[in-house]
Amino acid sequence: MKRKWWQDAIIYQLYLRSFKDSNHDGIGDFQGVISKLDYFKDLGVNAIWISPHYESPMDDNGYDISDFYRVSKDYGTIEDVKELLQKAHQLDIKILFDLVLNHTSDEHSWFEAAKDPNHPNHQKYHDYYIWQPPKYDEHGNKVMPTQWRSWFGGPVWEYNEPTNEYYLHIFSKKMPDLNWRNEDMKRDLKAMTKWWIDLGVDGFRVDASNHLEKDWTFPEGHPGYEYFSSIPKHHEYLEEMGVEVFYPNDIMTMGEAGGASKEEAIKYCGFENKEFDMLIQFGHCWADCDWHNQITPGKWAKGTIDVKHIKNSFNHWFEMLKGQGWNIIYWHNHDQPRVISHYGNDSMYHDQSGKMLAYTLYFMPGTPIVYQGEEIGMTNVDYENLDDFRDVEVFTEYDNFMKLGASHEVAMQALRDRARDNARSPFQWDDSLHAGFSNVTPWMNTVKNYHDINLAKQKEDEHSIFNTYKKIFQYRKMDDISSGTITFIDIENPDTYCYKNETTHAIYLVVANFREREIDVTLPIDVKDYECFMSNYTDRPLMTQMHLKPYEAIVYKIKK
Numbered sequence: 064m065k066r067k068w069w070q071d072a073i074i075y076q077l078y079l080r081s082f083k084d085s086n087h088d089g090i091g092d093f094q095g096v097i098s099k100l101d102y103f104k105d106l107g108v109n110a111i112w113i114s115p116h117y118e119s120p121m122d123d124n125g126y127d128i129s130d131f132y133r134v135s136k137d138y139g140t141i142e143d144v145k146e147l148l149q150k151a152h153q154l155d156i157k158i159l160f161d162l163v164l165n166h167t168s169d170e171h172s173w174f175e176a177a178k179d180p181n182h183p184n185h186q187k188y189h190d191y192y193i194w195q196p197p198k199y200d201e202h203g204n205k206v207m208p209t210q211w212r213s214w215f216g217g218p219v220w221e222y223n224e225p226t227n228e229y230y231l232h233i234f235s236k237k238m239p240d241l242n243w244r245n246e247d248m249k250r251d252l253k254a255m256t257k258w259w260i261d262l263g264v265d266g267f268r269v270d271a272s273n274h275l276e277k278d279w280t281f282p283e284g285h286p287g288y289e290y291f292s293s294i295p296k297h298h299e300y301l302e303e304m305g306v307e308v309f310y311p312n313d314i315m316t317m318g319e320a321g322g323a324s325k326e327e328a329i330k331y332c333g334f335e336n337k338e339f340d341m342l343i344q345f346g347h348c349w350a351d352c353d354w355h356n357q358i359t360p361g362k363w364a365k366g367t368i369d370v371k372h373i374k375n376s377f378n379h380w381f382e383m384l385k386g387q388g389w390n391i392i393y394w395h396n397h398d399q400p401r402v403i404s405h406y407g408n409d410s411m412y413h414d415q416s417g418k419m420l421a422y423t424l425y426f427m428p429g430t431p432i433v434y435q436g437e438e439i440g441m442t443n444v445d446y447e448n449l450d451d452f453r454d455v456e457v458f459t460e461y462d463n464f465m466k467l468g469a470s471h472e473v474a475m476q477a478l479r480d481r482a483r484d485n486a487r488s489p490f491q492w493d494d495s496l497h498a499g500f501s502n503v504t505p506w507m508n509t510v511k512n513y514h515d516i517n518l519a520k521q522k523e524d525e526h527s528i529f530n531t532y533k534k535i536f537q538y539r540k541m542d543d544i545s546s547g548t549i550t551f552i553d554i555e556n557p558d559t560y561c562y563k564n565e566t567t568h569a570i571y572l573v574v575a576n577f578r579e580r581e582i583d584v585t586l587p588i589d590v591k592d593y594e595c596f597m598s599n600y601t602d603r604p605l606m607t608q609m610h611l612k613p614y615e616a617i618v619y620k621i622k623k
C-alpha cells in the first residue's frame with residue numbers, strides 16, 4: 064500500500080469548548096484555535112481532531128446536533144472554519160472533524176417533524192428515527208418496549224405522547240437514534256458529509272460507529288447492549304459510507320468501536336477494506352475497575368490497575384492488525400479521566416508518572432493521538448459541588464448512586480475519579496486568571512492547580528512533561544517509530560511496562576515501572592549496545608537486573 068499521510072501523523076485531540084476562548088464568553092472557539100496554531104507546530108503535531116462544532120443545544124456538548132450544516136454560535140461562524148482550514152493547511156496541519164451519524168438532537172428539524180403527526184413533513188421524517196409502540200402490564204399500565212439501558216445510565220426509551228410511541232435513544236433522551244435502514248436518511252447524511260469534505264476538511268473521527276444498527280426484533284434484555292451495539296449489519300453501512308463518500312474523496316477516517324474480534328478489526332480498518340483507515344479501540348482504557356462494587360458500579364468504582372491487561376490489550380491490536388491494518392495509540396479521550404490521575408499519580412509523582420506514561424505510550428508503533436492537556440500533565444478536576452460538573456452523564460449517574468445507597472461524598476469522589484468532565488476542564492495556558500483560557504468565568508471551572516501546572520511554566524523548563532512530549536514527537540518522526548515492530552518484554556509481569564520497538568533507523572527499548580512502589584525487574588535481553596536516551600529520574604546504563612524507583616522509566620536506544 065502506498066504510504067498515507069496519516070501513517071506519519073501525530074494527531075492532537077482538541078476539545079473545542081475548553082481550548083481557548085477568543086471572544087470573552089467563557090467558551091473555547093475557532094478563533095481561539097486559530098490564534099494558537101503555532102502551538103501545534105511547536106509541539107510537533109500535524110493533525111488536529113476537533114470535537115463537534117455543529118449547531119447544538121449542547122445537551123452532550125455538541126454530540127447532539129440540531130443542524131449539521133451550521134456552526135454552533137458558541138464556536139464561531141462558517142467563515143471561521145474556512146479561515147482555520149486555510150491557515151492550518153498553510154502550516155501543513157490537517158484538520159479532522161467529528162462526524163456524528165448515529166443520532167441527532169431532538170431539536171433537529173427532522174425529529175421535530177418525526178414526533179409531530181400534524182407536521183407537514185411528518186410522513187417523511189418519522190421513519191428517520193426508531194419508534195416502538197408501548198407495551199402494557201397486567202394492570203393495563205403503559206410500559207417501555209424493552210428494559211434496555213442507555214450508555215448514560217437511564218432507559219433507552221422516551222415516550223412521545225402525540226404518536227403514542229416510544230423513540231429509541233442509546234445516549235441521552237435528547238439524542239434520538241437515527242434509522243439506518245431508511246434510504247432517504249442515509250442519502251441526507253452522505254450529502255452532509257460530502258458538504259464538509261468540499262469545504263476542505265481532511266478527515267473525520269466517526270462517532271459511535273459500531274452502534275448504527277439495532278436489533279429490530281427488540282428482544283428483552285437488561286442492559287441489552289448486545290441489541291444495539293456491534294450488530295454485524297453496521298459494517299454494511301460503514302462500507303457504504305466508505306465506498307461512496309470517504310474513499311473517492313481521499314478522506315482519512317477513524318472509527319470508534321469497542322471489543323472487536325480480529326475478523327471485525329480487519330473489516331473496520333484492514334488495508335484492503337473500505338470502512339475506515341484506522342480504528343479507535345478501548346481495550347486499554349478502563350483497566351482498573353472494581354467490578355464488585357455495588358454502590359458506584361462499573362467504570363465508576365476504582366480498583367487496582369491491571370498493567371498486564373493494558374499491555375496485552377495493545378499487543379492484541381498490534382498482533383491483529385500486523386501487516387493488515389494500521390493501529391492508533393492513545394491513552395484517553397474526552398470520555399475518560401485524565402491519564403495522569405487515572406494510571407499515574409497526579410500529586411507526589413506528577414512529573415515522574417507523567418513522563419512514564421509518555422515513554423510507555425509514544426515509543427510504540429502506530430499513529431498517536433495526544434489528548435488536549437495530556438502534554439502538560441493536566442489532572443482530574445477538584446470540584447466540590449455537583450453543580451460544578453457539566454456532563455449530562457454525571458447527573459443521571461449521581462441519581463443512580465444515591466438509589467444504590469451511596470453517600471453524597473462517595474458519589475462526589477466517584478465523579479472526581481471517573482467522570483468524563485475530568486478531561487474537559489479548560490486548558491491551562493499560564494497562571495493568570497482562569498489559566499489564560501478566557502478572561503471571564505469559563506463555562507466549566509478551571510482546576511485550581513493551574514498555578515503550578517501550566518504550559519507557560521513548562522515551556523521554560525527543558526525537562527518538563529511538555530518538553531518531553533516535544534522531544535519524543537521529534538524522534539517519532541525522525542526514526543519512523545510509527546512503523547516499527549514491537550516486542551513486549553515479560554508481558555505477564557504485573558508491574559512493569561517494557562518493550563522493544565525496532566524501526567529501520569533505530570531500536571528503542573522502554574523499561575518502566577507502572578507502580579507507585581519500588582520494584583525489581585529482570586530483563587532477559589542482550590543489554591550491550593544500548594545507550595540511555597531519556598529517563599524520568601537520572602540516566603543510567605541498561606542492566607539485566609534493575610531496581611526501579613516509583614514510576615521510574617528509562618528509554619534506551621541503539622542507533623542503526
Ligand code: NOJ
Pocket residue numbers: 123126163234270271397398
Ligand atoms: C462517543 C463520544 O465520544 C461521546 O462523548 C458521546 O457522548 C457519544 N459518542 C454520543 O455521541
